[in-house]
Amino acid sequence: MRDVAVVGIGIMKWGELWRKSFRDIFTEAALNALDDAGLDKIDSLIVGCMSGGLFVGQEHVGAILADYIGQKNIPAARVESACASGGLAFRQAYIEVASGMSDIVMAGGVEKMTDVSGDGATYALATAADQDYEVFHGVTFPGLYAMMARAYMKKYKTTRKQLSAVPVKAHKNGSMNPFAQYPFPIKLEDVANGVKVADPLHILDCSPITDGAAAAILTTVDIAKKMKKPYVRITGTGMATDTIALPQRESLTWLKSTELAGKRALKMAGRKITDMDMVEVHDCFSIAEIIVTESLGIFKKGEGAKAAARGVTALDGKIPVNPSGGLKSKGHPVGATGIGQVVEIVKQLRGDAENGRQIKGNPKVGMTQNMGGSGASAVVHILEVA
Amino acid sequence: MVGIVGYGAMIPRHRIKVEEIAKVWGADAPSYKKGLMLWQKSVPTPDVDTITLSVEATKNAIKRAQINPKDIGAVYVGSESHPYAVKPSGTTVAEAIGAVPDCHCADFEFACKAGSEAMFVCLGLVKSGYMKYALAVGGDTSQGAPGDALEYSASAGAAAFIMGKTNLIAEALETYSFMTDTPDFWRREHEFYPQHGGRFTGEPAYFRTVTGAAMGIMNKAKMKPKDFKYVIFHQPNGKFPLRVGKMLGFTKKQIEPGWLTPRLGNTYSGSSPLGLTSTLDISKPGDMILMISYGSGAGSDAFVWRVTDRIKEARDLAVHTTTLLDKNQIFVDYGTYAKYRHKILKNK
Amino acid sequence: MFPSRIWREMPQRYRLEAAVCKKCGKRYYPPRLVCAECGGRQFDTYVLPEEGKLLTFTVIRTPASQFSDLAPYAMGIIKFDDGLQMMGQIADCDIDKLKIGQKMRLEFRKIQTDDTHGVLSYAYKFIPKWY
Structure with missing residues (x-):
């Protein structure tokens, strides 16, 4: 297998992009990635998109996006693993380059979520759960994570304040991210006083509905050097x-x-979790970040919420988690999220993070963790400086 | 001898008080309560319908019958609120209890006596030897038009009976039906709420038919009111069954165990069948029970039951009807009731 | 929902039929074609008990439109004595009084109506045990 590098990243301002279509937003991110890499041609496109069919009625996503980003006739495919579709696209692009099949591959991610009603979005997102034995009975995505939160909080005696620390930290980081959907800080009491969505989760425990896209250009380390x-x-x-x-x-x-x-990712990289200078994890809900940081081994079982409340995961903490603002503040355009995480880690490793978000001390190694559904799929990547 | 091998009831937990309904329509609650002898009624939540009530009542009946559902040869659900206009309720009940596929199935409709006519037919089929057991269910989630007198009474509940020849809880000693064409209450195809003839539903309809059936069966069985420990009449409100009982020479004591309507409302096809379940719950071996249903249109089915020794072991094998009726109630306001009963116009 | 999709699930939704692997005894609800533990492909059918204990729960306040008349409604996961777990709605309860570990009884209910014209879907919901 060949050593693989990221030579270009592209993102765009995420949010409710009423004036921009599905193809527009991906094109914007893809062109930014091409410009960043100084390229005008790629060999192949792999794009993560959870549900073009339900959000905009568009399947056959690979072909249409390859054409609209100016790369007509190349091999192009869409991959899907619910909210982990972006991470999966990055992994498939990695495999394609590492295997020698292609030299320059774009890994993209896109979701246009606001061209349907709230009800339509709820339905589309719920397709990531078990249709016949969960969704059939009336569960929603916040509901699934709320059930995890209830069980976790009871088991570890977690307080509302500890849970709230996660979105508060996310918004603080996101307030420094020019591409974030909600770039403003929030207070602990804002989370507790927000509208209840699925008890014990309130509105600010939940990531938003977002239009957004991101792209990364992968090639071999040898080509990257040249x-x-x-x-x-x-x-x-x-x-x-x-x-x-x-x-x-x-x-x-x-x-x-x-x-x-x-x-698996750490073993491949020959790294330990303690080697990570920062991580971007899938905080679709406050409880998700807590359980993820424990499942990755960053914290012991039952310590994730307490650590977040103590500031261990803050930008200047021992292990910064979601310096980008995470899904919570940056936004969660489901198919694009995994690539958005890569964009942030690449920026941090290049020392390019904007507006004082840059982690001090020249970080050398970072991790992305992208997750689908209530956690049935997980994709992790380790990225390191050249 | 044929009779009841198992019986079971189901009543939704939600209730609305007469005062809540009267308040909305500017009616005088005390006079309604006194005039109709009606205090509250059961309310089905949006996830409850005749099918779900029938399945739960049937499961209770199976617990008391202690039989294999595969041996049930017929499933008849009687209701005026079958969830489908076309597609049987009984198939879902049969599938849910595991009586399929060796089973005959039909839905019955005859206003408030659809349940008792299912019982009548089941007794006949078992008696003829066509099948070992037959299941009859009477259940409804009936609707009264907003503001109509029926809105104070139309409620929800179901009772199920498994008829057989052995291990009987109650023997059917006699049956009789009385029937004429009397249009006192009806609902035309595609109409949401029923219509009724006001005071015409009384003397020429309910009272004539119920007394006709009662006298007919007592003649046939050579029995008098005093020969019965208990009597159950159809109960469109609390007052009619007491009055018809008095007309026929029955005491309030004979009526009371099956007189559920004041705190339940009129469960239509479930009305006299539910009265029979609550009466069986407290009866003793050897007790004679007279049951007279009434369905507008109009007819009555009459049954003479004799309770057997098996009641002592069977009654506690499933929940008692008065437990469902009087315990763990959830009272709702008119707005919630209107939402649950789809009386509010919403955007599609 | 197209009727075949509802019809095919009836054994497990209407009668709570679960499967137990003939080779290793692992239990499954819903039933499967291959055992995730031992690879066994033969199963016996058995029926779940109608009582379980509440493992966790939530209150859904922003449901999909087909459940809007019930909102806010509780949902939870219950655990049966044999170890199997199942997700469902918790009906007829005081949403402020639910507790992890509470005993639940299963009751047959209408789950979805497919607007006013489609096939009705039935299955079990959980009710706090009260008798």
Whole structure:
């Protein structure tokens, strides 16, 4: 296998983009990535998109996007793993380059979520859960994570304040991210006083509905060196799955797929979790970040919420989690989220993070963790400086 | 001898008080309560319908019958609120209890006596030897038009009876039906709420038919009111069954165990069948029970039951009807009731 | 919902039929074609008990439109004595009084109506045990 690098990243301002279509937003991110890499041609496109069919009635996503980004006739495919579609696209692009099949591959992610009603979005997102044995009975995505939160909080005696620390930290980081959907700080009491969505989760425990896209250009380390552009190495990739239905899991307070994907990526990179200078994780809900940080081994079981409340995961903490603002503040255009995480880690490793968000001390290694559904799919990547 | 092998009831937990309904329509609650002898009624939540009530009542009947549902040869659900206009309720009940596929199935409709006519037919089929057991269910989630007198009474509940020849809880000693064409209450196809003939539903309809059936069966059985420990009449409100009982020479004491309507409302096809379940719950071996249903249109089915020794072991094998009726109630206001009963116009 | 989709699930939704692997004894609800533990492909059918304990729960306040008349409604995961777990709605309860560990009884209910014209879907909901 060949060593693989990221030589270009592209993102755009995420949010409710009423004036921009599905193809527009992806094109914007893709062109930014091409410009960043100084390229005008790619060999192949792999794009993560959870539900073009339900959000904009558009399947056959690979072909239409390849054409509209100016790369007509190349091989192009859409991959799907619910909210982990972006991470999966990055992994498939990695495999394509590492295998020698292609030299320059774009890994993209896109979701246009506001061209349907709130009800339509709820329906589309719920397709990531077990249709016949969860969604059929009336559960929503906040509902699934709320059930995990209830079990976790009871087991570890977590307080409302500890849970609230996660979105408060996310918004603080996101307030420094010019591409974030909600770039403003919030207070602990704002979270507790927000509208209830699915008890014990309130509105500010939940990531928003977002239009957004992101792209990364992958090539071999050898080619990257010749391009004379700053690049970042991909040293580990790991993916794992679990039962899609929450009631069939061994534990409601643990994410087995995240644990396994993390271990696989770390093993491949020859790294330990303590080597990470920062991580971007899938905080679709406040409770998700807490359980993810434990399942990755960053914190011991039951310590994630307490650590967040103590500031351990803050930008200047021992292990910064979601310097970008996370899904909570930056936004969660489901198919694009995994690539958005890569964009942030690449920026941090290049020392390019905007507005005082840059982690001090020249970070050298970072991790992304992207998750689908209530955690049935997890994709983890390790990125390192050249 | 044929009779009841198992019986079971189901009543939704939600209730609305007469005062809540009267308040909305500017009616005088005390006079309604006194005039109709009606205090509250059961309310089905949006996830409850005739099918779900029938399945739960049937499961209770199976618990008391202690039989294999595969041996049930017929499933008849009687209701005026079958969830489908076309597609049987009984197939879902049969599927849910595991009586399929060796089973005959039909839905019955005859206003408030659809349940008792299912009982009548089941007794006949078992008696003829066509099948070992037959299941009859009477259940409704009936609707009264907003502001109509029926809105104070139309309620929800179901009772199920498994008829057989052995291990009987109650023997059917006699049956009789009385029937004429009397249009006192009806609902035309595609209409949401029923219509009725006001005071015409009384003397020429309910009272004539119920007394006709009662006298007919007592003649046939050579029995008098005093020969019965208990009597159950159809109960469109609390007052009619007491009055018809008095007309026929029955005491309030004979009526009371099956007189559920004041705190339940009129469960239509479930009305006299539910009265029979609550009466069986407290009866003793050897007790004679007279049951007279009434369905507008109009007819009555009459039954003479004799309770057997098996009642002592069977009655506690499933929940008692008065437990469902009087315990763990959830009272709702008119707005919630209107939402639950789809009386509010919403955007599609 | 197209009727075949509802019809095919009836054994497990109407009668709570679960499967137990003939080779290793692992239990499944809903039933499966291959055992995730031992790879066994033969199963016996058995019926779940109608009581379980509440493992976790939530209150859904922003449901999909087909459930809007019930909102806010509780949902939870219950655990049966044999270890199997199941997700469902918790009906007829005081949403402020639910507790993890509470005993639940299963009751047959209408789950979805497919607007005013489609096939009705039935299955079990959980009710706090009260008798």
